[in-house]
Amino acid sequence: MIETRGLNKSYGQLRAVADLNMKIEEGEIFGLLGPNGAGKTTTIRMLTMLTRPTSGEAFIAGHEVSRDLDRVKRAIGVVPQHMNLDQELTARENLELHGRLHKMPAAERRRCIAELLAFVELADRADDLVSRFSGGMKRRLMIARALMHQPRVLFLDEPTIGLDPQARRRIWDLVRQMNGDGVTVLLTTHYIEEAEVLCHQVGVMDHGKLIALGTPAELKERVGRFAVESLNGGEAAYTLYGTREEALRSAGHLEGGVAIRETSLEDVFIQLTGRRVGG
Amino acid sequence: MDFYTVFWREMRVFQRTWWKFLASRLVSPVLYLTAFGWGLGRNIRTDSGSYLDFVVPGIIALSAMTTSFNATGNGVNMSRLYYNTLEEYLIAPISPASLVLGKVLAGTVRGLISSLVILVLGILFGARLAVTGWFFAVTGTTCFLFAALGVVAGMTINSHEDMANFSTFIILPMAFFCGTFFRAENLPGIVAGVVSILPLTHTSYALRLLAAAGTIPVASALVLASYAATFFAAAVWTVRRVC
């Protein structure tokens, strides 16, 4: 559904995205994980034609992005990292504008607006100016807007950034529901938990490169499914092992507080990038 | 019809803020009318009647220019650099020409309204003007061309400060030199030459002739139409560049 071939973006000397090759199947929720500046947003902006690639190709629903602009535009919905709602319009008018820009007939617009406002629980605030909305309400409205024209592919750039845990869960539910309706989702995130509970496939990006790709389980398998944590002179350290037996054996040799647990995506991330997410 | 969607959005916002727009648009023309038309100009005689009759078409011209230019210039610039709302149009399946046409028509409407306000004020101040369809056509074309120039500026200038500089160094001098308050021919040689090819000079000249005699200077009308077409094409190009 989404494919990139040797996609590159350079800003002067800086290679924001370097030789990116990835393939996302129809119906998947794909998560791009990576620290600040890894190139996640740049990747999404190239896939949504807001930034021109320096070189390489990108395909969405079988269409090459730069050659088949209009068809790609109709197939995708985009929720960018920053707020870009029209604050001088109401929630309803934002959706109305989007529907008109996508040439939806009036009756269908009305129906979709009502459905989506209910879906993101903003029906009672429909006629308030967006400038009066809270951050979480704006995020939800952005998702509703991206869904207005019933896209087959949805791009979500850090959909839950700055949201409280409840609002975050609410967005996860929304993403799952959309995905259940057949929408392919590409999202970026800093929250490991988000990738873990939501994504079928995870790609780890760092310094513009995709350094790992697989299901959360595969990625954990790769670095070792069991983690042995020890408190060594007040400093926490841990090592990853492929099997429980290995982990147990090594834990036996350690002194002081020792804990064995299953590897998390966070461990994978730190193993691969040498950094914490967002760090 | 995509341009209508873009236009529709602008009018939605305008409906909500028109009184603020009117109030702010009233200030400088009232000052100009008072200072130049009524105060200073009371004792000035021109070959064709009072100075007020002379200056009102000029003030209409300059107001058409500044209002239309600022409407699209600041609107597009802010929406591109600060609010990021331009992205919504860039990712939508509409052509750059539709986007530009919608924005430019909305800027034209604002410019026409502010020109109309000055026309009414001018008449209240006692100016005698012959207002015909051509008068509005010339004013509308002027609004259109400066709204298109506003899109070019808004799309290419990369900070709000530089937008303000553009207004100060390009728009403001035109507001004073292009035959608005005095005849452009009275300027020293080389300046007069430069000023004579600027669009606003032709607007002032055409509006004044129309207001006094009701005849349309064809050459000036053609100059304005070519500026409008050129700036519109340039505006479409600046949008096409980014999407």
Ligand SMILES: Nc1ncnc2c1ncn2[C@@H]1O[C@H](COP(=O)(O)OP(=O)(O)OP(=O)(O)O)[C@@H](O)[C@H]1O
């Ligand atoms: N317009 C630009 N001009 C110059 N450099 C840019 C531009 N946009 C992005 N970059 C650079 O490209 C790199 C990748 O940025 P990008 O925004 O894609 O990162 P990201 O993975 O989305 O990070 P974050 O998690 O902070 O959102 C960064 O080093 C950034 O400084």
Ligand SMILES: [Mg+2]
């Ligand atoms: Mg980002």
